Amino acid sequence: MSDQQGPPSSMDVFLRGLWQENPVFVMLLGTCPTLAVTNKVINCFAMGVSVMFVLVMSGLLISLLRSFIPKQVRIASFIIIIATFVTIVDYAIQSISLDLYDSLGAFIQLIVVNCIILGRAEAFASKNGPAKSMLDAVGMGLGFTFALLCLGVIREALGNGTLMMDTPFEISLFGPNFAPWSIMILPPGGFFVLGLELILFAWLRKRREQRRAQTAQA
């Protein structure tokens, strides 16, 4: 990668999570919530925003406190901080909509053990300043939301023939004669779509590297 020499610029830090090191498509982290909640676009939004909130707040706090936290108890400290923000999100979603809360099920509470968040806390926020940590968190959060939406849009469109169902902005895509392909809403659909998209993203990455190698030779 081009940013191997010297410290990465702010833009690189931000874009890395979105694309080059996308948590789902490249690092394959957090695939459990990815497979579980992506059957509706609205769930993807809510999950993505929740994870981003927890990432940003815990990243900020951890990077501010990084010199006070003794090395031996850092994981325990990170978990306390992450769990606090997850509980806040949990209350917030309950107060916004109980139906949304039900459809996300246990996966909101399970953000505590989402390896994306602990991973960023350990690998980035505990070693960098607050501004950069937040930028990294926003990038990773957007990358995660983007990946969830990539799955959710396809699964909801094929499995239910709609976009944004259960919201005021519901759009019907294929008209009344569409027979929903309900396996896409069910768990196997999640595996199919994630598998296909991993192939697609790996292929795109490989093609870009080949092109770069060709231009380097020429």
Next chain:
Amino acid sequence: MTTQAQAAAAPAAQHNSGGSIPMLRTLGGLALLSGCLLSLVYQGTNERIARNFEARVRDAVFELLPGATQQKVFEFSGSDEAGKDTPFTAYAGYDDTGRLVGVALEASDGNGYGGEIRFLYGYQPDTQQVVGMKVLLCKETPGLGDRIKTDEAFLDNFKALEVPLADDASALAHPLAYAKPGKGGGPGQIEGISGATISSKAVARAMHNSASLMLPVIRKHLSELQENKP
């Protein structure tokens, strides 16, 4: 005492980063901070969450009692199988003219596969039938146990479930019980969902306990329900 101990431990901790005081201080401080933050957020959202739950119950009552346009909440108390006094809430639904359409009652069982299952069911006193069921709280396995919320064949059990009272109106004429999928059909039998036996059994058990506790009380207070329209 504590301050002395801390003062004595501080230089030691500086020499040796493995000292336990800084660790305790960090974890204790973080836990305190987290506790304060959470109690603030809880107080801020508590009221709205309770309101959301009330709205959900209200919507469920209208859904369960077709034709109802107004509702009123009654508090009653009955004695359960062990003879203990148990208070419960009855949501009475009335149509436009103020006629009692039916009563929505709550049932719950703590032995579902994922913990507590709580639901409302609609009861029509004049036909002595349960006319519908709606799950309020369910932590069952997604895709298996949580089909008690959506499985049409299962919900059909509760569309016109006969729950007549015995002649002296103090108990159910026949118990409500779980039956294997496809093997039901008898009076008071609730056919389960295959693959969700534990959840279906919990629902049937909750239904039986709630009906045998509450329906005799509803019968006793029927005139009160009919006259105290909202």
